[in-house]
Amino acid sequence: MPQVEKISASITAEKVTNFKNPEKTKNSKNYEKLPANGIPTFTIDYDFGENNAEAVKLFGEAVVRSMLIGHISFTIQGKARAQVAKKVGSGVPIAQAIKEVQAGFHNGDGNVWKPGMAPARKSSVEKERDRIKGLPPEQRKAAVEELMSMLGDLD
Numbered sequence: 001m002p003q004v005e006k007i008s009a010s011i012t013a014e015k016v017t018n019f020k021n022p023e024k025t026k027n028s029k030n031y032e033k034l035p036a037n038g039i040p041t042f043t044i045d046y047d048f049g050e051n052n053a054e055a056v057k058l059f060g061e062a063v064v065r066s067m068l069i070g071h072i073s074f075t076i077q078g079k080a081r082a083q084v085a086k087k088v089g090s091g092v093p094i095a096q097a098i099k100e101v102q103a104g105f106h107n108g109d110g111n112v113w114k115p116g117m118a119p120a121r122k123s124s125v126e127k128e129r130d131r132i133k134g135l136p137p138e139q140r141k142a143a144v145e146e147l148m149s150m151l152g153d154l155d
Contacts, residue, residue: 003050010041072115076105079113 011019016038018024019031049055056064080101087097105113122130132143 003054004045004047006043007046008041008043011039013038075115076113080105 011034013036016031016034016036019034020028022028025031047058049058052064059067083101083104084094084097087100088094092100103112105111128147132140132147135143
């Protein structure tokens, strides 16, 4: 039995404007008759197969592999850009940020990140440590003293 998926498509008013602009779209004439307010969302039924083996039968191994690599590469690019931007935004030099992000995906011995893998979450202790590290020296000292005092009360 085919594994039919529903795929949604639409064209927003902003996209219509871009598509009709010859400076932004090579074949802008193809889009001239689109309504200015765009086209509503519609769905397309498509059979991807019930599993990977079926997908290979439907499309061929080379196509399935190519699509897999394309999708995972796209995901890695987006994650890597966001991670580098976050690191650089917090003061890490660009070269160091890039090196750290690269190591987070592949460490020379193999893949570190795998598709579908959720990022490691910091514990509340790690979050508090990072918060304190980001304070100016005088506030950091006071925060550490307060924390030590609170920890002393745990006995």
